Amino acid sequence: MKLETACIHAGYTPQNGEPRVVPIVQSTTFKYESTKAVAQLFDLEVNGFFYSRLGNPTVDAVEQKLAALEGGVGALCTSSGQAANLFAILNVAKCNDHVISTAGIYGGTVNLFSVTLKRMGIDVTFVDQNASNAELEKAFRPNTRAVFGETLTNPGMEVLDIERIANLAHAHGVPFIVDNTFATPILCRPFEYGCDIVTHSTTKYLDGHAVQLGGAIIDSGKFDWEASDKYPELTTPDASYHGLIYTKAFGKAAYIAKARAQLLRDIGCCQTPQGAFYLNLGLETxxxxxxxxxxxxxxxxxxxxxxxxxxxxxxxxxxxxxxxxxxxxxxxxxxxxxxxxxxxxxxxxxxxxxxxxxxxxxxxxxxxxxxxxxxxxxxxxxxxxxxxxxxxxxxxxxxxxxxxxxxxxxxxxxxxxxxxxx
Ligand SMILES: Cc1ncc(COP(=O)(O)O)c(C=O)c1O
Structure with a gap:
């Protein structure tokens, strides 16, 4: 589908007699025939909904649409853009890890990185995105786990050289995360230039009518977590999921599966069905x-x-x-x-x-x-x-x-x- 078509049709295909428009499934809970069926859901062995904090049919339809628009393998909606950027980092970095970010990003993200992440023990180095490769190289450390930037900086309106920075990040075995809020997938699709993970404040153009806060993370599925020894949380057994290994169980979709299973489960910050419905209306146009x-x-x-x-x-x-x-x-x-x-x-x-x-x-x-x-x-x-x-x-x-x-x-x-x- 071309982007114009995907904005209208991706993520939801009604069957005979079903609602034409993505319906709002307001229910927080879902019913099952057996304890075995629920156990399989909890073990992430089968797809399905068990509690709306972790997944909901309305939110899921919009997540699929967002993944299609950015050209990714999966997406996760969050309650705000702040939550999306927080999750995007926490999914790959923990206490004593380090992240590199461009300096011209949204002030709220600067605070999130320099205050809240710092309190969590994650150190963020801010760099000038126009600095030479040699200068940018100096910011990398052995414990660097991600590089972060904005396609168009808010409010300086600097354009990120996605390909150049993605190459630098990959040379150091770490993913490049790009906040694509201002550009939207209509104007730029960062995955086409080597970016690995895209985030959005959907509160902005994607909603477009100023009616619903929201955020999203979309994974390209291209970063090879196993080739790097830096992400054991993705490539070794997760004790909180009976030893499940995300890269083994979910392959290219490991990053979003882990964000959902760990971060939405433990921290919440999920999008609501009503919120996803509004977001979907915005995406259509x-x-x-x-x-x-x-x-x-x-x-x-x-x-x-x-x-x-x-x-x-x-x-x-x-x-x-x-x-x-x-x-x-x-x-x-x-x-x-x-x-x-x-x-x-x-x-x-x-x-x-x-x-x-x-x-x-x-x-x-x-x-x-x-x-x-x-x-x-x-x-x-x-x-x-x-x-x-x-x-x-x-x-x-x-x-x-x-x-x-x-x-x-x-x-x-x-x-x-x-x-x-x-
Ligand atoms: C580029 C960018 N990213 C993230 C955010 C945070 O998003 P939200 O306000 O939805 O939490 C904003 C908010 O202005 C933003 O402009």
Whole structure:
């Protein structure tokens, strides 16, 4: 199936007389004919549902759709994007392990990595994704277990050189995890460039209507856990599952099977059937929406870049943008609806501009069908130190603009009147 078709049909094929739309199976529990049948489920010997924390028919249909869209072998939905990134790391790293992450990622993920993972004993080194291979090599340690980055960084809008970093990670025998939230599988499919595991905050474009928090992890099935001696949790018996070996029992699907069996079981953070239903509605129109987000953003980026009161616009496909060549390679269909900008007059001008907008709203959100703005330094990235802000490419006056699906003429009128007040 092409992506447009998979967005509508993948994951759910109704049989004669069954509901046409993925139904919401609200039940937390399922009924069985025998204790043997339940035991087989608990031993992961047969597929099936036994408790909605671990799996549910509605959530399962959406997981299959997400796996198809990214071209992976399996997917796991979580309650939020934060939970997805946490699980993606915890599934391969434990206390005394080390992870390398690019520095320009979403502020919430920086906190998760530098505070919460650190408390768990997992050390994260942040690197500049544009550093040379020789520089990046220096970050690897014998206990490094994963490399992490974002396809398009939030809010700096830097484009990740997925192929280059994947090659580096693989040379050190570790997987490359990419948060593909802003690009979505419509604009970029990181597995095609060597990435091993993709994560999403489905709260953003995949839902697209700002109605449901969610996250997802998708596995390419390509990383060879057995060839590496670094992942005994995947390749040796799991005492909490009667000695089951994930790579032996699930082959290429081992990573998601382990995340479900251990992390969803022990920590929870599952998506709800109702939440998966909303997410599925969003996914059905994703290709149409992404096309419009990109075209609108290109018009707005051109307008802002030419405006005398604007100092700088970060939108990778703009002529003269540092990452334009990377954008052509990884994001040929467009660079999403998100951009960031700096006004002449810095922070003061930025605050005045945001407060003057009428149609475009100030929201702690991004990648939604309604155009919205945010001042990262005083909100999403507020907990970051000045050094962390600088490493993430966030200046005090930086404004994040998330271009929605309204008519671009109306958006330009609003931007023009707000810039006119400066
Ligand atoms: C790139 C990226 N990853 C992860 C997250 C966290 O997702 P959530 O808010 O769904 O927990 C966000 C939130 O803005 C994000 O932008």
């Amino acid at each position: 994703l290709p149409l929406r992404m096309e419009r987000h990109c075209r609108n953003a290109e018009v707005i980026a051109d307008f802002l870049a030419a405006h005398p009161k604007v100092e700088r616009v970060n939108y990778p496909s703009l002529p003269g943008s540092r990452d334009r060549a990377l954008a052509c390679k990884y994001l040929p269909k467009g660079c999403s609806g998100v951009m960031s900008l700096e006004l002449k007059g810095g922070r003061t001008a930025g605050v005045q501009f945001i407060d003057s907008l009428k149609l475009i709203s100030l929201q702690v959100h991004v990648a939604d069908l309604r155009t919205c703005v945010l001042h990262p330094a005083s909100s999403t990235h507020r907990q970051l130190s000045d050094e962390q802000l600088a490493a993430a490419g966030i200046s005090p006056g930086l404004i994040r603009l998330s271009v929605g699906l309204e008519h671009s003429d109306d958006l330009i009128s609003d931007l023009e009147q707000a810039l006119g007040k400066l």
